[in-house]
Amino acid sequence: MSEQSKSDIARREEATLAFWDKHNIFEKSIKKLSPKGEFIVYEGPPTANGHPSLHHLEARAFKDAIPRYKTMRGYHVRRRAGWDTHGLPVELEIEKELKFSGKKDIERYGIAAFNKKCRESVLKYIDEWQKFTKRIGYWVDQSKAYFTYDATYMESVWSILKYINHDGRLYKDYKIVPWCTRCGTVLSSHELAQGYADVKDLTVTVGFKVVGEKNTSFLAWTTTPWTLPANVALVVGSDITYVTIEKKDKDTSSPTRFILAKERLQSVLGENSKYTIIKEQLGSELVGMEYEPIYPFMRELATTTEESKFKKAFKVYSAPFVTTEEGTGIVHTAVMYGQDDFELGTKVGLPKMHIVAPDGLFLTGTGFLTGRFVKDEGLAVDIIKDLAKKNALFSKEKYEHTYPFCWRCKTPLIYYARDSWYIRMQDLRGEMVAQNKHVHWEPEHIREGRFGDWIAGAKDWAISRERYWGTPLPVWENTDNSERITIGSIEELKQRMRRSGNTYLIMRHM
Ligand SMILES: [Zn+2]
Incomplete structure (x- = not known):
């Protein structure tokens, strides 16, 4: 900008800045x-x-x-x-x-x-x-x-993390993330927003056989048939009314019974369908009922730690996220592949284990699914055929919905549980709320408003990212996770290296 075109204000500002500079006014104000x-x-x-x-x-x-x-x-x-x-x-x-x-x-x-x-x-x-x-x-x-x-800055983060671990607040759990199987990365909400598209997917309504009742099945609907082999629970709304209906098919001699939300009867069964309602009850009365798993893979692949959690699996639970807006009013739950599913699984203690690798391929030990890609269209068809063979398929349908894709490589994303390190915060809420009362806020309404709301609902803090340009987490665990070390300083790391003769002893860097 030329001197002539500058406003008087700009000229005055520059003169003041030059004066401050020349006379070290900032430095003097400190001294x-x-x-x-x-x-x-x-x-x-x-x-x-x-x-x-x-x-x-x-x-x-x-x-x-x-x-x-x-x-x-x-x-x-x-x-x-x-x-x-x-x-x-x-x-x-x-x-x-x-x-x-x-x-x-x-x-x-x-x-x-x-x-x-x-x-x-x-x-x-x-x-x-x-x-x-x-x-x-x-x-x-x-x-x-x-x-x-700076290494010294990162060292200060290490020292804080060591303290947090010592305090018993550092823990590892899964976190459900929008995941690109091709790029091997989680997408931020900003990236997620860039890649939605309308697609047609195959959806299925599946019958889960009630344990101890002949020919009775819960009906659940899903837009992601690939998650069915990971099913561990069904979820109902406790205040929603459910009905047991009896339907006689032409080709079977004995009638079949289905349980679903009363409000969804017409959409699920069709306008002209003939059936008799034989029972009506609230969702809360269904809670605790058991059903037969359709696929054996979860149980077969379970580790000893997860195995004990299976006594909670394959049962009906209730949760507020269930609605009667679509589906059957009964939600199929695969803990590792959905946010609601994961929260419910954490709350009730359902098994947390993968049957799909981070590259989107089914793990070995999943029968006809082994090595196949979850979003492959042929896979949905094969799962549907298999359900029909098992007599668990109620209906299938093409369904148009909005689905997220990776903005970089256009691969359909999946919701996937990844290992994440957390700092336990929830039990500190009370103390934080109490301390906040003594803080002077400008403007004052923030104390009880935005900030107050935030600390009152503080969640455990997910601190790890699976990326490269950041502070490395100073946590080492041995392969069976039975021992963990957190390093608090560069000097401490050097000492450990010396003690172990410069070889990595315990090392799986997270
Ligand atoms: Zn991608």
Whole structure:
């Protein structure tokens, strides 16, 4: 911009900035007498992957005004700049630059080389940010800025994690994620939103035989027939009315009975279907009933730990997510392949185990399914044929719905349980709510409002990502998970290496 075209305000600002610079005004404000002591500011570091924009200006204006005010009131206010340099957005940018289509490409390229690229890309933006920060008159000490990729910074995260583990708060569990079987990666909600498309899938209504009652089956409907071999429970709504109907087929001598939601009778059986209602009851009365599993694979593949959980499996449970808007009002549950399913499984203690590998192929030991891809259309057809053979198929139908695809490679995504590390938070809710009452908030309504709501409903915190450009988790476990070590510092890691003669003794890095 030429000097002539600048507004008076811009010229005045630049003159002021030059004066501050020349006379070290910021440094002097830190060194001046501070009779009231320290006022601590933690600079929440901006993500340096991207250009600074207007909303950053707004946030920085607030972060500047308060320290200046406190300085004038007689406090010593140190402000150390920081940069949030890690994370998926950085990786995605480099993947785009190198024309990669996922984690496999990164591993072929080499993780160290890939991370080096990430690091360089972040530094590129930091220059731009520093100019921006200076120009908007934001006082922050950039000479001692911290970077989240610095080993010393990551070490501080290690030391916190070691403490958290020592406190018994670090644990590993599964987490249901939108998963691309081809790229071998989880998709963020932002990425997920980019890849929806309308598709026609085969859906089935399946009969699960009630234990101890002849010729009676629960009817459940699913849009993902591939999850049926992983079924471990059926779910009803406790306040929904269910009916047992009797239907006589031409080709069978004995009548067949089906249980489903009363409201769904017409849609499931069809307008002209003939049947007799022989029983009507609430969902809550069905809870606890047992049914025969259709497929034996879950039980056959179970480890000793999971085996004991099977006494809870193949029963009817109730949950609030069940509705009578579609299907039969009875929901088939495969704990590892759906969010609602997983939450119910966690709550009641159902077995958590995979019959499908992360590449989307059925594991060995799953009979005719072994080695086949879950989203292969022929697979749904084969499962339907098999259900018919087992006399468990009630009906099938093509169903048009919106389904998520990987925005990178167009593979249909699946909901899939992946290992994840968590910090246990839920039992701290009460204490956090109590402490929050003593916090001064501006504006005040946030205390009980947005922030208050958030801590009152705080969930356990999933901290791990299966990515490369981030702080490595300092957790080692032996192969049967019976021993775990968390390393709190680089020195501690060195000592352990020395003690084990520089060989990796226990090591499966998570
Ligand atoms: Zn993909």
